Amino acid sequence: MSGKSQTTHGKITDNIFKFTIFIKISCDIYLDNTITSIINQTMDFKNNTQVILLIDTYKTPINIDEYIRRYPENITVIHLKDSANHITNKSELIKGKYVSLINCGDYITSTTLENTYNYLEEYFDEIDLVSIPVYTTDKHVPDNLNYKFSTSNVINLVNKPNNPLTYLKSTFIKKDVLLSVYSENNHEQLPCSTVINQIILKRLKYGVLSTDKYYANTINNPHVENILDYMDNYLIKLLNIVRDNKNSFPYISYLITYELQNIIRIHTLDMLNNKEKKLFWNKLEYLLSFINEQYIINNPNITSENKTFLLYLINKDENTIITTSSNDAVIKIKDYDIDRLSNNKIIIDIAEIKDDVLDIEGCYSSSFNNQRIDVKLIVNTKSDSHEYNPEYITYDSPERSNIQHISITWKYIKNFVFKIPLEKNVNATYTLEIVLKHGGERIVYKPLISFGGSASISMSTPYHVRDDKILSFKDNKLQVEKYSFHKMIKYEAKSLMKILHEKKKGYMHALKLHLLYLILYPYMNNKKIWLFMDRSDSADDNAKYLFEYCNSREDNISKYFVISNECRDYAKLNDKYDNIICFQSLKHELLYLFAEKNISSYVNDFHTNPFYDKNNQLYRGIARPDKIFLQHGVTKDNLSEYTNKYKKNVSLLTTVSTLERDAFLRENYNYDENVVQVLGFPRYDSLTSQPEKIVLFAPTWRNNINSAEKFINSGYYEMIQEVLSSKQLEKLIKENGYRLVFKAHPLLEEYVDLLNIPDYIIVSRNESYQELFRKSSLLITDYSSVFFDFAYLKKPVIYYHPINDYHYRAGYYNYDTMGFGEVCVTENKLISIIEKYLSNDCIMEDEYKSRADTFFKYHDSSNCMRVYKWLLKH
Template identity: 25%
Template sequence: MIALMIHGAEHREAVLATLRSIAGLSSYTPERFTVVVLGDAPADPAALPLEVAYAASVDGFDLGTAADGAYVELIPAGLEYSPDAFDVFFADAAAGSLARCYIHREGAYAYRLNRTVGREDRGPVTLDDADRLWAGSTPALVPLDVFRACSSDARTGGDPNLLFAEAILATGGFSVLGGKVTSPQQHEDALYGEQRLFTPDWYLGFLTRWVALLERVAAQPAGAPPYLQRVFLYLAQLRLQYNVDRHNKNALDEAQLAEFAELLARGLAAVSDEEIIGAVRKPLGYRRSMVAYLLKAKHRAAFSPRAEIDADGRDVVVTVNGHEVERLSEVRLAIDVMDSTRDELIVSGLVQSLYLTDRLALTARVGGTDLPLPDSGVYSEFSVFGELQRRQPTFTARIPRSLLAAADRIEFVATFTEKTAAHASTGVPLRLNFRRPSAKLSDVPGSYWIACGRLLRAQPSGIAVGPAGALQRLKAELRLQRRLLGGERVERSAALLRLVYFATRPWYRFKRDWIYYDRIILAGDNAEYAYDYAAAQRDGIRKNYVLAADSAPATRFREQGKPFLPHKTLTHRLRFLNAELVFATHLKPATRNAFSWNEQFFRDLFGYRVVYINHGLVLDDLSYSLNKHAENQSRMCVVSHFETETLSDPSYGFARDEIIETGFARYDGLESRPTRDLLLAPTWRYYLNRPQDADRLQGHNEEFTESDYFKVYNGVINNPRLHRGLEEHGYTLTYLLHPNTSSHVDDYRSSSDRVRILAPQNSPGYERMLSESDLMITDYSGVQFDFAYMTKPVLYYHHPSIPPHYRRGAFSYEEHGFGEVATDEETLVDTLLDYLAQECRMPEAYRARVDAFFTHRDRDNSKRIYEAGHALLRERSG
């Protein structure tokens, strides 16, 4: 009665796993199930109590031999059923109430969209029920006649979403089977989709197939049903969302991007504007910026938002083709930074309007005074596939302490600058969104902050300002405590830690704490060297270097008798809350210092200033992550005037005196001790690997070995001419993976015993490796500058198939780099062999570039960083 057709027979073990689960079905009998393995390399299930047929393809098996009323399910190799997966089907069959289409629930990760079909849903779900959506991630069990009527694209198994869509169009809906299925494949809307290798077919093939379906259905009098429109929107949005801002996967070239845009417009033509605009609501729940992008992608040149003051003159309404898409009264103002000095309150953020960005004037209304807030030019871009779609206006409000003292409220008012004959320009107080730890306040009810002698409280469309006496502070804390204690476990634990903070604050008040951290599980970067110098200074300040207690560097610290602050301990949290300075090589100090899930409950207590000592140089355009709004960095410590030039761009938002050319602390430990070893050390790619979390390495990307990145560097370490050159000249080569790709260390293999492959956590440490290497090969990695600092040669390998994930800045590798640039493997090997023949000596031309690049070439970098911290505190205290 059921034909289970398994595709992917080349994966023998996966096929066997599926066959074993079929044999374990509580409803399995040979009379009920026909099992077919599709492909040219069938697996032999001789050891299983199962009858299996084989066919080269779906069309190669005669489904006509199946009994009348047979159902068909196409499944991928490796999918496993729970024993009761088909019990509902046979119960319905016995009752004579079989549905025309069934779907299985997922046993592991579920599509986010699929959660709209709740556990109690047995069906049927019809095409009129457009809020109980299923993406088609699990196999669909359909009657034989329905399966035969589906397109060949749907019946190959390559696009299960398409088969599901065509099936429900034919059947009118589906019912839910009992039990569950577990697939070995990563769902395409997996939360951490960056770990997937995206191919052109995932974009273009998907759209080609779905456009054919949508255009066929749209040609019918009723058009495409809303159910199908929403499923398509969801699947299309995935292809876009994984390429937003710096997440561009670089999977499509220019011609393919043009084809994608054309196909997307054709697909969206079958989707109503109402459905696109309504996608901000659940079950889709899109960001408003994505909705705006989809509307523009659909209408292209005809896209023309219209903004007008409404009839009563109190609001501004934006419409697209007569459909309302935005109201000024609903626009949010995101606050990223709140800070204070002796003389003023500083508030920075951006206006989150999608359609009015160039037609608004922003002011801060403090009491009865309006302060104009022009666009500050800080980075606030939204891009898709690397193409800028829009930027939102940013601002910095400086509110004098004297003005704040007389005010009871701060509002941010947006005024529509276009007047009409009927109405003058209208000003609307914007709703507030406190979106970063540096915002001090949060959207948590009851959040407050003391600044400039006033108590500030977050409200939906403003900031309440009041007295900050002891009684008012106590009342504010009690209100917040009641809110937290009445919440979930995370909120209750936050309430307890706040109480511990206030109880211990009198003792900490007489202590001074500075926090230093690199990667919590790796260490050995600028923060450790800066910490070593600062800890030796007798200034009454307690220096704390944060490490995961079970990490290899922690063992090293213990052996050296060097103290460290164990990560995620109560002591760590309390010292961080009381710290006056944080010296960071990576941003997001709160997240990296044990406040990852609950930082919004402690923002008012974060009193630290950030001295950013980086782990790489700021030469390329990193304004998307290192701008002033990211963490309100008080100082940016750099090594070169090139960095100063880059960071002085308005998109970063720094004042000139906030950028200090101190040099990197880790340079103090560099001493060249060449051992006839070459170092290959490329950086990572955001479109292949996620950044490392604070206290753990990232997982393995199963598709990594199919990427150009892997193939390019695996080719280098297996180049026969390179191997012969190493042997002839007596050198070895170490391939040191970047920490964000270190989980792939076992994917690489070299046929030469003169090549070794290391992950950072298994290496003797950066300082030793850099000191003992004779020559470095890299692409864009910041460790090139450590190497050049010792006046040792650097070669650059800029293969066109693996572009960087950031935009180029003021530094040109051709004009300012410290060695030759190769764009293909053979040129790289040719240049490298020339260096080996010359005993890896750096040419004079590149020595001159080194001298011109670094502001300091001494061993006082850590000292300058230490002094910069003290100077910052003196400045703040007056």
């Protein structure tokens, strides 16, 4: 509720409403959900509720004329002009007895205002505010502090201090009390949590209502962007208010302990300079000095890992010691266990048999220094026993990297790989051990095992058939034995009983599929089946073009293309081919279980796996296809955090360039050399060029954007809007007889209507990329890999990088030295380069043609053939 205000809509009368609801809006895409939930309350809207819409006019106009027309006495619009002054300076605008804030896109249940008003009136002399529980809007997941809403009551924080309240949204406050807090703080802008807790501290009581709910787009604690301000203006400010107040102190101590989790979850302090780091530690030590350990140890609102770290911070001047027994060890500080060897599991990410080799890959994490820890594999046959040492590898993804809290390494990760030849090790058991070296001791512990998402088995389906062998898991051990149909039936029967007994989500569907699998197994087991997919909702990429090529080959392989029957490309393919199947249909599910290869331009399960949202672990043991990743764009950035082996475990990853392949092998993807191949992209065989006078603008996406509000407030939005709104560009395009086509990334399409797009620009929604590449003469992009296709056709490219906001880490590709066109960082430079190309018929310059010739290994039309031959051979 901040900003210098100017009333532009709504007639303010002397009527006193029961409620004033503030809604701060920077985009209106979800406004209807919010305002409708207020208008449609059981408490009559016209007589009881005032809505003040706080509009940021610098971003997007809000179309609220219909609401103003219907409710002129109730709705006031404030245009925020200057965030230096607070809206409560205009207190005469607030006509409600009670005040609340609702975020745009959030909504409340229909009886909220009626129940809240009655409750506040009943306990008017006892409390200043009442709060209702918060849930997510999509899956209705409760906030982790919702336990206090089990019944409607007044919480006395003197008696029950561990009941922190942190949301201003979902809370209804007496107007006079709210204004007095801002007045006491000279109307400065305060964090919402500071405001609400300063009010709570006046009485040390507040009300909770269990009868209603607040639905929020997000309920996670906000990211601490300015950590020093967060500590000063929230935690330290509250602590200083109550430090000498015995009654208030326990509540604030619990609150601060809970909120410290927002600080210690920060991975690194590298964003601070040396002076700021010193300030940070001084402030943190000041806060911790007031925290009694009892507020941490028995606090259910703090995770166990955060508890041990906070205890460590409080006692870090004490000596950390390790005590050991015959098969366990404990890290202690004073009397507190920081970590215990036996508390930590091994996660097996990969467990599979290929080419007579057992591949076991996984990780072990603990607070014991990595130099003290080793992982061993013990292989036992009937006649012998062998101990194997692993290769230790590194991943860049957070889940498989050392865990740091505020630049302190707290958990060490050991990523290991065992590759065991099976000629002599069939009918053997495989046991993983953790060995801790401490002083002269060697403590050996057999940890419990769990399975990651790329393992070929799971706890629910703990066996997998591959070639002539069965890999299984029992009694915390892996086992390999020779295949027989009788053995397979026994394992499958046990899986069925396990699924039936556990009754996990989706188990009935899984039982049906497992039974059908058993019935069909004798008929389907020896069939060669290949499934092809691009995205589940489109077909215009490498898999489609490879499918069309492979479909014309006579090779006794059954080939199917998978796509949702709700998208426009389904009908086109279904009219042309007989072997098109619907994504997530029963036929797709059964074929997936028996398929030899699942061939896709995408690698995410939600595009390729029919069981991705059906509790996939219930099917993992019986699903057999190798994942073939054709890519949907040339990889130029370091994507090792996302497409590495432990997450995706693909059997083939196609590339177009030796430079691209070398990057996959050099960076921490950890794929074997035979997996990453330079074969070319199948869709390049069908790339053609018949240029028209079209300039194509095709920016990529930003992964940090997950809402319309974030989009509107991003530099990404400003970059796109700047290009679309450029009068200089419009003049250039029109004077030279060209057309400007805007092609939004698939994830941007949802937000296109939030952009102000001049009439002369053509927004491409239905044309394929192949068609746009064929017709366009010049490409303007930011970081999208579509520029590789364009350069392959020897057409000019311009990179527009006014801000460095791309979400992926830089890889081997350098835009200045390897790019296929100029890099522009200002609008004037961009316009100048566009003008240059339009004046010479959009001919690619020789320097960039030479770079294209050097980058792409193949310039023929044999990419499909090369990929097909590799798939046949492997």
